[in-house]
Amino acid sequence: MLSTATSPATPSPFARQAAAVPARFFKSDAAANQRASQHIADTLKLLNDKLAPQRRVVHAGDVIYQAGERFGNLYILNSGFFKIVNLSPDGREQVVGLKFRGDWLGFDGIAHGQYSCDAVAMDTGEVWVVRYDALIAACGVHPTLLTVLHEAMSREIAHDRESLMSVCTLPAEARVADFLRYWADSLAKRGMRTDQITLRMTRAEIGNYLGMTLETVSRSLSKLARDKIIGFAEKGRRDIHIPHVDALSEFVQRSLAPTNVVLQ
Amino acid sequence: MLSTATSPATPSPFARQAAAVPARFFKSDAAANQRASQHIADTLKLLNDKLAPQRRVVHAGDVIYQAGERFGNLYILNSGFFKIVNLSPDGREQVVGLKFRGDWLGFDGIAHGQYSCDAVAMDTGEVWVVRYDALIAACGVHPTLLTVLHEAMSREIAHDRESLMSVCTLPAEARVADFLRYWADSLAKRGMRTDQITLRMTRAEIGNYLGMTLETVSRSLSKLARDKIIGFAEKGRRDIHIPHVDALSEFVQRSLAPTNVVLQ
DNA sequence: CGTTCGATTGAGGAAGATCAATTAATGTGG
């Protein structure tokens, strides 16, 4: 088991609550998803209207930018699906992010004048290319653009922290469940169906993203299927059926419970 | 051992290099540190001149903002040292970031109108308080401020990804070594000495940040001390002596090597 | 229709978690 700050041996210096988790925290919220979907559509429309960005169609495997490449553009994902891969000088590679419709790519390049990761398309899609300096200039004219930009950066920061927390505090099976929940959530927030999702990543890629081996991913998925929390399509194990998204959150919570008390 | 995308069994789909690591990648660079230190000082001066921010002295344990609190301010750290703690509804807590002089706090609040983590002072210091809307207004007058802001956000995004990579690809001992290297680097980039550093965190906090137990942190530090890569002060094990920062990077590299070949 | 790549599953082993005992530092009241 992994370390949590709330272990009984060391009462956490920042402990604040050990109460039961209110249901609203892991109940999916259709109305909120509806709003999120609308917000993404509105934002894309705004960007399209004010920036008239260059459009670029991409296919699975296309690299939109590479670590080390000179920074100049930001990219807005209109459709499709990307992975962000971090590279270390010694050859380690790490999938550090997944991007869906409405997400931005390339923020990491601003600080040092060059991108620090690779952005790779995992599917056919369309990205909008925006020159960073043109964007900044446009922000002067349309302040809403600046708001949108900062929101996107802020969201990315907040989400990266969630990822770190997940990797650091959840056991492997729960991490896989949480990954599926996140994926389904991301689709729901974009107005797409979540009962049947197609993972466009291999087990190895998922494992890399979650900090575990492909075998552990496979075993975890098999376990979730045995528990009827997910289902596989008859043919092909890339399509995953998720009858209840909330069941994934509940699985995560259960795997955090001290020990499975049989009779309360 | 943890999964790396470059395991021999599964030749990575994105493999690009397996070459020896060029020395420049882990050799500390005094000139670069000098420049970084100057850049931080210049940036702080600019912010001070253009924004005349409210100053606030903080002491260890002070909470500058809390998760859930309404967003309104950004904070710039002029001196001292902060930790950023992420909280989950079920009570998990995760140190997701450490902040030094020149770093900004509060970006996570922009997107959702409320902060998503706690920012806690670990030492006496001074933060500059800037209202977000006042900052945006000032950016209209002084475009350099916008550049500075975006640089800070971009740096944070890039660094968060490094953290995730470290947790996902390095074994525990290497993570501790890399943590010390990062700490020393951060000090060096701020013009401070790195041969003698004082960790203002307990083993439990370090372990939480690195995704391991406090016992593993302790054992790793003991190992590094046995190997003469670090040393402890006579009294108190919070002060750590680092004769060669590069030795920490080399330790990380060594622990990544397939198997310790005795005679090569 | 064979070849290749991805996924699954099992067996064994190792890294690191957990439990526990001890020691060192820090703080507190007398």
Added chain:
DNA sequence: CCACATTAATTGATCTTCCTCAATCGAACG
């Protein structure tokens, strides 16, 4: 300033999770 209480750190022994290695199977593709 000291005795005592409290918290942090170390270290050892054991156990669990997950990694590693290996074999098999299914799908996709030329």
